[in-house]
Amino acid sequence: MINSASPHQRMIIGTVLAGAALLAALWLLALSPKRSESAEVRSNVAAQEQRLSAAKAQVATYEAARTAYPQHVKELRRLDDAVPARGAIPALLRQLQQRANARKADLQIAALKPGAAATPAAPGVAPTAAVTPGATVGSGGISTLPFTFTYTGQYFDLVHILGAARKAVSVHHGNLSIDGRLVTIEGLTFQRTDPDASLITATVAGTAYIASAPTQPAAATAGTTTPGGS
Amino acid sequence: MRRAIVHPLPVGLVVDGEVVNADELAVELRALFTEHKLPHDVRVGLAHPRLMVRMVELPASLSGRDLDSAVRHLAGDLLPVGLDQLVVDYRCVGKSAQGGGPRQQRVLMAAARVDGIERLTRALAGAHLRAERIGLSGLAMLTALEHPPLGGEAILYVQAGALTNVVIAEDGEPQLVRAASAGSESIAAQLAERTQITHEAARGHIAALGVNPSPGSHPELSEELEAAVSQVVREGLRRVIAEIESSRGFYAARADARPIGGVVLTGAMTTWPGVAELMRQELNIPVLPAGRDGWPDLGAVSVPPERLDVAVGLALGGGSDRPDLRPARQGERGQIEAAPNARVAQVLCGVAAVLAIAIVYLVAVSNQVSSGKERLAQIKGELVSSEHRAADLKPYADFAQATADRHTAVATIAGARFDWDRAMTQLSQIAPNGVWLTSVRGTLTPTTSVDGATAGDTSTLRGAEPGPALELAGCSKVQHNVPRYMDHLYSMTGVDEVGFSKTQRNAPQTAGSAPGSATNTTGCIGLDDPTQFSIVTYFKQSAALANLAAQAAGVAAGTTPAAATTPAATTTPTTQSAAIGTGGSK
Numbered sequence: 118m119i120n121s122a123s124p125h126q127r128m129i130i131g132t133v134l135a136g137a138a139l140l141a142a143l144w145l146l147a148l149s150p151k152r153s154e155s156a157e158v159r160s161n162v163a164a165q166e167q168r169l170s171a172a173k174a175q176v177a178t179y180e181a182a183r184t185a186y187p188q189h190v191k192e193l194r195r196l197d198d199a200v201p202a203r204g205a206i207p208a209l210l211r212q213l214q215q216r217a218n219a220r221k222a223d224l225q226i227a228a229l230k231p232g233a234a235a236t237p238a239a240p241g242v243a244p245t246a247a248v249t250p251g252a253t254v255g256s257g258g259i260s261t262l263p264f265t266f267t268y269t270g271q272y273f274d275l276v277h278i279l280g281a282a283r284k285a286v287s288v289h290h291g292n293l294s295i296d297g298r299l300v301t302i303e304g305l306t307f308q309r310t311d312p313d314a315s316l317i318t319a320t321v322a323g324t325a326y327i328a329s330a331p332t333q334p335a336a337a338t339a340g341t342t343t344p345g346g347s
Numbered sequence: 348m349r350r351a352i353v354h355p356l357p358v359g360l361v362v363d364g365e366v367v368n369a370d371e372l373a374v375e376l377r378a379l380f381t382e383h384k385l386p387h388d389v390r391v392g393l394a395h396p397r398l399m400v401r402m403v404e405l406p407a408s409l410s411g412r413d414l415d416s417a418v419r420h421l422a423g424d425l426l427p428v429g430l431d432q433l434v435v436d437y438r439c440v441g442k443s444a445q446g447g448g449p450r451q452q453r454v455l456m457a458a459a460r461v462d463g464i465e466r467l468t469r470a471l472a473g474a475h476l477r478a479e480r481i482g483l484s485g486l487a488m489l490t491a492l493e494h495p496p497l498g499g500e501a502i503l504y505v506q507a508g509a510l511t512n513v514v515i516a517e518d519g520e521p522q523l524v525r526a527a528s529a530g531s532e533s534i535a536a537q538l539a540e541r542t543q544i545t546h547e548a549a550r551g552h553i554a555a556l557g558v559n560p561s562p563g564s565h566p567e568l569s570e571e572l573e574a575a576v577s578q579v580v581r582e583g584l585r586r587v588i589a590e591i592e593s594s595r596g597f598y599a600a601r602a603d604a605r606p607i608g609g610v611v612l613t614g615a616m617t618t619w620p621g622v623a624e625l626m627r628q629e630l631n632i633p634v635l636p637a638g639r640d641g642w643p644d645l646g647a648v649s650v651p652p653e654r655l656d657v658a659v660g661l662a663l664g665g666g667s668d669r670p671d672l673r674p675a676r677q678g679e680r681g682q683i684e685a686a687p688n689a690r691v692a693q694v695l696c697g698v699a700a701v702l703a704i705a706i707v708y709l710v711a712v713s714n715q716v717s718s719g720k721e722r723l724a725q726i727k728g729e730l731v732s733s734e735h736r737a738a739d740l741k742p743y744a745d746f747a748q749a750t751a752d753r754h755t756a757v758a759t760i761a762g763a764r765f766d767w768d769r770a771m772t773q774l775s776q777i778a779p780n781g782v783w784l785t786s787v788r789g790t791l792t793p794t795t796s797v798d799g800a801t802a803g804d805t806s807t808l809r810g811a812e813p814g815p816a817l818e819l820a821g822c823s824k825v826q827h828n829v830p831r832y833m834d835h836l837y838s839m840t841g842v843d844e845v846g847f848s849k850t851q852r853n854a855p856q857t858a859g860s861a862p863g864s865a866t867n868t869t870g871c872i873g874l875d876d877p878t879q880f881s882i883v884t885y886f887k888q889s890a891a892l893a894n895l896a897a898q899a900a901g902v903a904a905g906t907t908p909a910a911a912t913t914p915a916a917t918t919t920p921t922t923q924s925a926a927i928g929t930g931g932s933k
Binding site: 133189277303328 | 742
């Protein structure tokens with residue numbers, strides 16, 4: 118077929134074949150590797166942009182946390198009234214005694230019992246070392262401190278003391294109100310020792326809570342009082 | 348080819364070989380082709396005095412577009428009209444004899460005015476005919492009658508018909524092609540004018556009588572008419588012969604002209620009586636037989652073959668024979684002839700364009716890679732900076748999270764606590780007259796351990812429900828107050844169920860007897876007919892409270908409290924006591 122073609126046709130065929138060969142060589146040697154490289158670079162850029170975007174979002178979140186740091190410190194101080202880090206026992210004794218004295222009742226802390234196995238109150242918080250003897254170290258930053266006190270006095274004075282202990286930390290419509298230690302009452306017993314007398318003798322088992330202070334940012338500690346120092 | 352039809356046209360449609368009335372000719376042709384159901388692809392033979400056919404010599408190096416341009420310019424020089432008014436085509440007929448100068452090629456050039464060609468093509472179009480070719484009648488005749496070459500001599504072909512076509516050929520190649528208006532039509536017109544008869548009648552008389560009419564062969568014609576026919580035909584024949592001689596002279600003027608070795612006579616006039624003989628005498632050249640051996644079988648055709656030479660020649664010739672004077676062919680021809688070089692150039696340009704596009708694409712991709720790498724480096728820098736910044740700020744986020752966790756934990760514990768003070772307040776308000784409690788034990792769960800007094804015999808009953816409960820032990824002056832008291836217990840906030848362990852009527856107790864002593868077995872001191880009871884009041888347990896209780900008890904939180912079931916009564920009446928009801932009644 119080629120032999121029967123005219124010189125012009127041969128020239129055309131030769132030109133087309135040469136062009137095709139040149140194109141194929143260009144594709145194989147230059148274009149295809151370059152396209153692969155381009156695709157790889159695009160993929161890398163996309164991945165790195167995603168990482169950068171995530172990092173920027175994280176920085177923005179952290180920036181917001183830094184901006185809100187004073188409010189967080191203030192909130193932690195408020196929480197420290199309910200769940201202190203140190204001085205747990207004296208403060209608890211003082212508070213309960215003061216409430217009993219106010220009702221002219223006799224209240225004695227009978228025992229600070231070592232808890233058997235406190236569980237984390239706030240999941241996800243790293244375990245902290247116990248700072249108060251007698252407290253059971255939890256794994257959530259809050260540890261339990263079981264206690265028992267005996268009470269001798271009027272029935273309604275005991276009701277009042279229990280109410281005051283409950284209302285010291287309360288939640289109304291999602292708002293946390295704090296005016297003292299957080300205490301839970303697990304159980305109580307009482308009986309009248311003398312049917313003619315109005316006094317009762319009660320034993321109350323409860324739990325107080327303590328918590329270690331969160332680690333403060335190094336840059337912020339210089340000018341800030343550490344919460345939890347009550 | 349299957350049929351041959353000769354159809355004389357009305358006078359005035361075609362004059363001297365040129366179309367005068369295209370519309371009428373179209374009607375005539377349409378009727379002819381429809382009547383005989385002829386195919387619509389036609390080849391046309393063109394011959395008229397204004398059709399210029401010249402043999403020119405041009406350098407042999409010229410070809411394609413250059414040759415085409417040269418021929419067209421020559422035609423423009425020879426005819427006093429603009430090139431745009433001409434339809435020109437040519438045919439290379441060989442090389443000239445080798446001389447001292449550059450080698451030349453002979454080109455048979457044909458040129459016709461556009462207007463005449465357009466009238467012809469309009470007539471064809473009006474008859475719905477498609478012209479495959481518009482060739483020269485003289486060349487068609489040569490094709491039809493080609494005589495074997497006479498060694499070293501030229502052959503004169505003469506078609507004496509309506510017009511006179513003269514062709515001189517050397518070795519089969521035409522060297523001179525000429526058409527003269529002298530012919531049968533001019534003779535008929537002259538006779539009609541002279542004798543005052545119609546053109547059609549004149550055609551018939553001259554075809555019948557010729558130059559030597561036999562006396563008495565046509566008794567219907569007068570002697571004067573016969574004499575007039577003979578005279579007009581002789582005069583017309585002289586004009587034809589003069590045209591032939593003129594053509595011979597024109598050919599003989601060429602330096603390399605060959606002697607005329609013979610003449611092939613054909614055409615309608617040669618069929619007239621005495622005309623062929625007279626022409627032989629006048630031309631004084633040996634008459635050669637017409638070579639019609641190669642003609643196809645036309646079947647039973649009444650038309651003499653001398654009138655079919657042009658038609659047969661056109662049919663025998665190829666569709667691409669040149670010259671071809673179709674107007675539309677010119678541009679196409681130019682394109683075809685110019686095509687090889689142009690196509691090579693086009694292909695080269697195409698290949699170059701594709702390569703250029705590929706290179707541009709390569710550059711674009713390379714730029715993309717470069718810019719991508721730059722962007723990657725920039726992103727990595729920003730990423731390192733952001734990650735350092737995040738690491739610096741992370742303690743603030745951890746602190747915020749710890750604060751939020753602490754808040755949540757405190758709020759959860761505070762919100763989940765059981766309201767002991769409310770329960771104790773309501774407990775003091777619901778006791779009917781004559782009913783009092785001797786001991787109370789309240790626990791969050793059955794497993795809660797509280798030091799101190801126990802509340803009667805309720806230890807078994809307490810485990811019936813997992814939530815908070817008050818285990819009550821007391822006394823009633825009358826037995827029927829006990830169920831009343833239980834009804835009242837249901838009115839306390841959050842009470843889910845009330846169960847009792849026992850109700851027992853005992854012997855009267857005296858004051859001063861110590862509880863549990865032999866004289867005070869019930870603790871119901873000072874009553875004549877006391878009833879002792881032990882009751883458990885169960886409260887509903889929320890999920891939060893269950894978690895809190897579980898934490899306090901060291902049990903994993905998160906389990907939903909078990910469904911409450913009515914505690915089973917464990918009444919143990921003595922001989923003096925009487926059952927007053929079953930536990931769980933509301």
